[in-house]
């Protein structure tokens with residue numbers, strides 16, 4: 001469970017800066033305080049509002065690596081204002097400690113060569129904590145061939 005404390009009235013919107021998740025999959029639901037946004041291919045930030053009766057599921061960078069770039073992790077952020085705290089319930093599906101993330105051979109072919117080197121999830125996780133810009137290219141910059 002993640003709690004975002006409501007900003008004081010005059011404060012600007014607060015939340016989580018833009019990023020892609022680095023794990024395999026993220027499953028999200030939230031309380032009634034909206035704030036999650038994703039960026040479209042055209043570069044427009046649009047709200048994604050997990051409702052009461054459904055979840056939002058995001059592909060993460062590790063699934064992008066496994067699928068040789070076929071699955072797309074959306075760049076997202078959290079921006080909100082208001083008087084109520086925002087609560088998100090997030091389930092992060094990720095590799096086991098020490099596991100190497102590798103591309104499935106079925107996704108590699110002559111026409112679609114391997115895009116990423118195998119990497120230790122733990123080391124990628126540590127690296128991700130040092131990256132504050134160009135988060136959209138984090139996998140390419142870390143493990144790209």
Ligand SMILES: O=C(O)CCC(=O)C(=O)O
Pocket residue numbers: 002016021028030036076078088090
């Ligand atoms: O609070 C949310 O809705 C999203 C949280 C999130 O993106 C994250 O923890 O990676």
Ligand SMILES: [Fe+2]
Pocket residue numbers: 019020021026076
């Ligand atoms: Fe996220």
